[in-house]
Each structure stands twice: as structure tokens, then as C-alpha cells.
Amino acid sequence: xxxxxxxxxxxxxPEGENLVLNCSFTDSAIYNLQWFRQDPGKGLTSLLLIQSSxxxxxxxxxxxxxxxxxxxxxxYIAASQPGDSATxxxxxxxxxxxxxxxxxxxxxxxxx
Amino acid sequence: SAxxxxxxxxxxxxxxxxxxxxxxxxxxxTMMFWYRQQxxxxxxxxxxxxxxxxxxxxxGFVIDKFPISRxxxxxxxxxxxxxxxxxxxxxLCSVLGTGKETQxxxxxxxxxxx
Numbered sequence: 001x002x003x004x005x006x007x008x009x010x011x012x013x014p015e016g017e018n019l020v021l022n023c024s025f026t027d028s029a030i031y032n033l034q035w036f037r038q039d040p041g042k043g044l045t046s047l048l049l050i051q052s053s054x055x056x057x058x059x060x061x062x063x064x065x066x067x068x069x070x071x072x073x074x075x076y077i078a079a080s081q082p083g084d085s086a087t088x089x090x091x092x093x094x095x096x097x098x099x100x101x102x103x104x105x106x107x108x109x110x111x112x
Numbered sequence: 113s114a115x116x117x118x119x120x121x122x123x124x125x126x127x128x129x130x131x132x133x134x135x136x137x138x139x140x141x142t143m144m145f146w147y148r149q150q151x152x153x154x155x156x157x158x159x160x161x162x163x164x165x166x167x168x169x170x171x172g173f174v175i176d177k178f179p180i181s182r183x184x185x186x187x188x189x190x191x192x193x194x195x196x197x198x199x200x201x202x203x204l205c206s207v208l209g210t211g212k213e214t215q216x217x218x219x220x221x222x223x224x225x226x
Contacts, residue, residue, distance in 0.1 A: 034215060041202065043219040043220040045217075046214055049213060049214050051213070102154045104153075
């Protein structure tokens with residue numbers, strides 16, 4: 001059974017720092033992996049989608065990597081800003097026909 | 113991409129009553145889902161809404177408590193029936209994009225049951 005873990009559960013860094021959020025999954029046979037952002041009391045915003053055949057995806061200051069063999073993905077945020085403060089969730093889709101499985105999220109706080 | 117709207121955005125309800133949440137998508141999609149997010153928790157899938165047939169419920173969720181309708185490819189409703197304070201959560205509608213790759217979420221409905 002696929003399990004998705006995100007560590008740490010919470011992270012606080014000063015503004016301007018580069019940071020890495022971690023996501024690990026137990027079964028390397030995945031279809032794709034998606035990173036989301038959630039602001040308090042709101043829905044989820046899709047940030048990046050990585051297909052199983054890809055190693056990384058980039059969007060602006062965000063870069064997500066995928067290492068299937070080790071069961072890991074990282075979300076790199078460059079030059080962090082207070083507006084980046086949110087909960088970041090990773091989710092794995094085991095196959096094209098299956099439902100996505102969420103990690104528990106990392107709550108990120110960027111201090112001005 | 114898909115743009116999803118939900119109504120209401122939030123509500124405060126009395127125990128024993130029912131609330132129907134609407135989800136509207138700006139394009140036709142094959143897969144629609146309903147999730148629940150309890151305070152401080154990650155998302156839990158309630159059911160897959162199937163167009164023209166009964167929804168497919170996940171373990172721990174039943175149709176009598178969470179009836180779902182999906183009359184067409186752009187609209188679905190979730191009813192939370194006979195509510196108790198334990199039903200206080202954010203309820204989120206979600207769809208798979210036309211390429212069935214990216215999953216999109218609505219803004220959520222924040223429900224508080226007193």
C-alpha cells in the first residue's frame with residue numbers, strides 16, 4: 001500500500017532564504033506526483049506536476065524534483081517571500097486509473 | 113486547466129440539519145471527486161461522482177450520510193445529512209483535467225456545525 005510522508009510538519013525560515021520541502025513515498029511505481037499549495041481555510045492550488053518519466057519541473061521560483069528509485073521528491077523554493085507562507089502538500093498517483101494519495105503536508109512560515 | 117467554483121463558500125449549521133454543496137466546473141470533465149479536510153488534517157476522499165449513476169464511496173463513507181448527484185459533466189452536489197459537530201470540516205470538489213494528468217481543486221466549503 002502506497003504511503004506518502006512529508007517531513008517536517010512545520011518549517012519557519014527568514015525571508016530571502018532558499019528552502020527545500022521533502023516528500024517520500026513507499027512504492028516507487030507511480031504514475032505522477034503533484035505538489036499543491038493550500039492557504040488557511042482555502043482550497044488547493046496546483047503548483048507542479050511531475051510525470052514518472054521526468055526528473056524535475058520548474059515554475060518561476062519553484063523547482064520540483066523526482067527520484068523514483070529512492071521514493072523521494074523535493075520542492076525547492078528560491079528567495080522565499082512572506083507570501084509563500086502556506087501549507088505545501090505532495091500527492092502521488094499510483095497509476096493512471098487510481099486516486100491520488102496525499103501526504104500530511106508541511107506548514108511553511110516565512111518571517112519578514 | 114479547470115476553474116472550479118463552489119457554493120456556499122462557508123456556512124454555520126445546526127446539528128441534525130442537512131447542507132447541500134454545489135460544484136461547478138468551467139469545462140466538461142470525466143472525473144469529479146469530493147474530499148473532506150478535518151481541522152489540522154490532510155485531505156480524505158469521500159467519493160467519486162459518476163455522471164448518470166451512483167457515486168463510488170470510499171471506505172467509511174456511505175450514501176445515506178453523503179448523497180451525491182452528478183447530472184452532467186460540469187456540475188455535482190454533495191449533501192452532508194443529519195449533521196453533527198464532527199462533520200465540521202472543509203469540503204472540497206476536485207476534477208481531473210482533460211488530459212487526466214493534473215488534478216484541480218475548488219476553493220472549498222468551510223462548514224461549522226454547532
